[in-house]
Amino acid sequence: MKITVFGTGYVGLVTGTCLADVGHDVVCMDVDADKISRLEQGEIPIFEPGLSTMVERNVSSGRLRFTTDAEAAVAHGVLQFIAVGTPPDEDGSADLKYVLAVASTIGEYMQDYKVVIDKSTVPVGTADRVTAALQAKLDERGASLSFDVCSNPEFLKEGAAIEDFTRGARIVVGTDSDKVVELMRECYGPYNRNHDKLMFMDVRAAELTKYAANAMLATKISFMNEISNLAERLGADVEAVRRGIGSDPRIGYQFIYPGCGYGGSCFPKDVQALARTASQVGYEAELLNSVEAVNYRQKTTLFRKLSAAFNGELKGKTIAVWGLAFKPNTDDMREAPSRTLMEAIWEAGGRVQAYDPEAMKECRRIYGDRDDLVLVADQSQAVRGADALVIVTEWKEFRTLDFNWLKDQLSLPVLIDGRNLYEPDAVHEAGLMYYAIGRGESLKLNNA
Ligand code: UDX
Numbered sequence: 001m002k003i004t005v006f007g008t009g010y011v012g013l014v015t016g017t018c019l020a021d022v023g024h025d026v027v028c029m030d031v032d033a034d035k036i037s038r039l040e041q042g043e044i045p046i047f048e049p050g051l052s053t054m055v056e057r058n059v060s061s062g063r064l065r066f067t068t069d070a071e072a073a074v075a076h077g078v079l080q081f082i083a084v085g086t087p088p089d090e091d092g093s094a095d096l097k098y099v100l101a102v103a104s105t106i107g108e109y110m111q112d113y114k115v116v117i118d119k120s121t122v123p124v125g126t127a128d129r130v131t132a133a134l135q136a137k138l139d140e141r142g143a144s145l146s147f148d149v150c151s152n153p154e155f156l157k158e159g160a161a162i163e164d165f166t167r168g169a170r171i172v173v174g175t176d177s178d179k180v181v182e183l184m185r186e187c188y189g190p191y192n193r194n195h196d197k198l199m200f201m202d203v204r205a206a207e208l209t210k211y212a213a214n215a216m217l218a219t220k221i222s223f224m225n226e227i228s229n230l231a232e233r234l235g236a237d238v239e240a241v242r243r244g245i246g247s248d249p250r251i252g253y254q255f256i257y258p259g260c261g262y263g264g265s266c267f268p269k270d271v272q273a274l275a276r277t278a279s280q281v282g283y284e285a286e287l288l289n290s291v292e293a294v295n296y297r298q299k300t301t302l303f304r305k306l307s308a309a310f311n312g313e314l315k316g317k318t319i320a321v322w323g324l325a326f327k328p329n330t331d332d333m334r335e336a337p338s339r340t341l342m343e344a345i346w347e348a349g350g351r352v353q354a355y356d357p358e359a360m361k362e363c364r365r366i367y368g369d370r371d372d373l374v375l376v377a378d379q380s381q382a383v384r385g386a387d388a389l390v391i392v393t394e395w396k397e398f399r400t401l402d403f404n405w406l407k408d409q410l411s412l413p414v415l416i417d418g419r420n421l422y423e424p425d426a427v428h429e430a431g432l433m434y435y436a437i438g439r440g441e442s443l444k445l446n447n448a
Contacts, residue, residue, distance in 0.1 A: 174206025
C-alpha cells in the first residue's frame with residue numbers, strides 16, 4: 001500500500017517506519033530540509049530503542065523514503081498521515097497551524113482520492129477543520145475531487161514506541177466512511193493478526209479517546225502523588241498503600257507509582273488542552289484542572305525536600321542529580337521534573353553536578369554553558385565532592401546503590417529519591433538521611 005506521512009518527528013517517524021517494516025511503500029515528508037537530509041544519511045534525530053536499525057533496514061530495502069517535495073509526497077500515498085507537531089498556545093490549547101498547513105498542501109496538489117488521517121494529537125473537532133482547509137484549497141483550484149478525513153490517534157510511549165505501535169492494545173479509527181474502514185483495515189492488517197484490535201467509531205469519539213486516555217493516566221498519577229503527600233503527613237508508607245490498592249483489579253498496579261510529577265510531551269500538554277477545550281464549550285473541567293495543579297506542585301517536591309534538609313541554605317552547595325530525562329529510555333527533557341529542580345537550585349545559589357545516560361546533550365542544548373551546571377560522564381562522578389544526591393529519573397542503572405560508598409562521597413548524608421527506588425531501612429542502616437516520596441524521612445519532614 002502506498003502511504004505518505006507528513007512530519008518526521010517522533011510520531012511520524014515511528015509510524016512511517018513501522019508501516020514500511022510490514023511491507024508498505026512509505027514516503028515521509030518534512031519541510032525541514034536539514035532533518036530530511038540527515039534522515040537520508042541514517043541519522044535519527046531522536047533516541048528511541050530499535051528505531052535506528054528499523055529505519056536503516058527499510059531505507060535500504062527502498063520501502064521507506066524521505067522527501068521535502070510536497071507535491072511528490074501528496075501524489076504518492078492514497079493514505080496521507082498528518083503527524084506534525086501541535087505545540088501548546090499561550091493559553092494551553094493545541095496550536096493547529098502545522099496540521100492545517102498540511103491539509104492545505106494536500107488540497108493544493110492532490111489529483112485523485114485521498115484519505116487524510118489525523119495522527120497528531122488534535123482537539124476534538126479538528127477533523128472538521130482539516131476538511132474545511134483542504135476543501136478550501138480544492139475550491140481555489142476549481143478541482144472537484146473526493147477525499148475523506150479520519151482520526152487515528154497514536155498511543156505511543158517514548159522509549160517503547162515501536163512495541164506500542166506493533167503490539168498496542170487498540171487501533172482507534174474515527175470515520176463514517178466504509179471506504180476508509182476498508183483502507184485502514186488494509187493498512188493495519190499486518191499488525192492486526194491475532195485478534196481484532198481495530199476499533200471504528202465516530203470521528204469526534206476517536207479524537208476524544210486520545211485525550212481521555214492521557215487525562216485518565218495523568219489523573220492516576222496525580223491521585224497517587226496526592227496520596228503520597230497525605231501519607232507523609234500521616235506517617236504512612238505510600239509504597240504499602242500503592243500495593244494495597246493496586247491489588248484490586250478495578251484499580252490495577254499500573255500508573256499508580258508516586259513520584260516527582262509527570263513530564264514529557266503528552267500528559268502536561270494534553271491535560272491542559274482538554275481543560276481548555278472544556279472551557280471553550282462552557283464546561284469547567286474541575287478534575288482536569290486539579291490533576292494539573294497537583295502535578296505542578298509535585299514537581300517542586302524534590303526541591304522542597306532538599307531545601308528542608310539544608311535548612312534553606314543551598315547557597316554554594318553542590319547537588320548531585322541523577323537523571324535528567326522525564327523518564328528512562330529517552331533523552332527527552334520536555335516538562336521534566338529535573339528542570340524544575342535544577343532551576344530552583346540555581347535560584348537558591350546552588351550548583352548542579354548531573355548525570356543522565358541519554359539526556360546530557362539535550363540538557364546542554366536547553367541550558368547552554370553555565371558555571372552552576374556541570375555535566376559529568378558517569379553516576380559516581382556526579383556524587384564526587386557533592387553535598388547531597390537527588391535521584392530524578394529511575395534509570396535501571398540507578399537501582400542498585402552502595403549506600404556506604406555514597407555516604408563517604410557526600411558532605412551531608414542526604415539522599416533524595418524522587419522515584420522510591422530503595423528500601424528505607426537499608427538506606428538508614430548506612431547512616432544516610434533518606435527523603436523519598438511518601439516514605440522514609442519524608443514522613444517526619446512534614447510533621448516537624
Ligand atoms: C504517554 C502515554 O503513556 C502514551 O500512551 C501517550 O501516547 C503519550 O503519553 P509518555 O509521555 O511517553 O507516554 O510516557 P509515560 O511512560 O506514559 O510516562 C509519563 C510520565 O508519567 C513520566 O513522567 C513518568 O515518570 C510519569 N509516571 C508514569 C509516574 O509518575 N507514575 C506512574 O505510575 C507512571
